[in-house]
Structure formats: C-alpha cells, structure tokens
Amino acid sequence: MVRQALLALAGLALVSLSWAQIRVTVETPPPPVLVISADLRVSLVPGLVVVERVAEPQGILVVYRGNRIAQVYEHHHRDLTNRGWTRVKHQASPGRYKSEYRRGKAKARLEVQERRGRLEVRIKEG
Numbered sequence: 001m002v003r004q005a006l007l008a009l010a011g012l013a014l015v016s017l018s019w020a021q022i023r024v025t026v027e028t029p030p031p032p033v034l035v036i037s038a039d040l041r042v043s044l045v046p047g048l049v050v051v052e053r054v055a056e057p058q059g060i061l062v063v064y065r066g067n068r069i070a071q072v073y074e075h076h077h078r079d080l081t082n083r084g085w086t087r088v089k090h091q092a093s094p095g096r097y098k099s100e101y102r103r104g105k106a107k108a109r110l111e112v113q114e115r116r117g118r119l120e121v122r123i124k125e126g
Contacts, residue, residue: 040106040108040123040125041083042060042076042079042080042123043079044062045064045071045072045075045076048064048065048066048068048072048119049064049065049066050062050063050064051063051064051065051118056122056124058124058125058126059109059122059123059124059125060122060123061120061121061122062120062121062123063118063119063120063121064118064119064121065117065118065119066117066118066119067114067117067119068119069095069097069112069113069114069119070097072112072119072121073097073110073112076110076112076121076123077099077110080101080108080110081101083103084103085101085102085103085108086101086102086103087099087100087101088100088101088102095113095114095115096111096112096113096114097110097111097112097113098110098111099111106125106126107125107126108123108124108125108126109122109123109124110122110123111123
C-alpha cells in the first residue's frame with residue numbers, strides 16, 4: 001500500500017515536471033553609439049569585432065573583422081535613416097559602397113570598403 005502510494009506520487013511528480021515550462025530571456029545590450037558631432041551619431045554593428053576606431057577630421061573610421069560587407073553597409077544605412085537622414089546618392093561596386101545623406105542642411109557620407117578580411121567604415125559629416 002505504501003509502495004503504491006509512493007509510485008503514484010512519483011508518477012505525479014513526473015507529470016508535473018513535464019508540464020513545467022522554464023522561460024529564459026536573454027537581453028543583449030544595445031550596440032554602443034559613437035558620437036561624431038552634434039548632428040551625427042552612429043551605432044556599431046552588433047556581433048562583429050571592432051579592430052580599430054580612429055577619429056578623423058569631421059568623422060570616424062571604424063574597422064571590423066569580417067567579410068560581410070553588404071550586412072555592415074545595410075546596418076549603418078538603416079542606422080542613419082532611422083536617425084532622420086535621407087540617402088541622396090549611392091554607388092556600389094565590388095568590395096565598396098558609398099552613400100551620401102542629408103538631414104536639413106546637414107550632410108553626411110558613408111563609405112564601406114573591404115580590405116583583406118577587414119571592413120573599413122568611414123562616416124563623415126559635411
């Protein structure tokens with residue numbers, strides 16, 4: 001009798017364990033935002049290793065490790081358009097993308113270039 005009761009409890013425990021659901025949420029922090037000027041801010045591509053960041057006159061050079069040039073260009077293009085910039089000019093050639101943007105009177109340029117397993121992203125104002 002005691003054995004049957006223990007078996008019944010063990011069976012009930014197994015059934016309740018199979019109904020249990022564990023919800024796991026993983027929150028990834030937003031990508032860092034680089035401030036180039038009062039008008040121009042850009043976020044880094046999540047998941048890619050930044051090899052180098054160099055401040056340039058009126059802009060910045062960010063070098064990523066990788067070869068997914070279209071994905072990197074698309075991320076920075078979407079980032080600029082989401083911040084209110086409108087693309088007014090675009091050129092694409094093998095291994096290189098160049099675009100110009102406007103927001104009011106402000107101008108910005110985006111250039112993404114692939115070199116030996118590295119992706120160089122230049123964003124300049126003016």
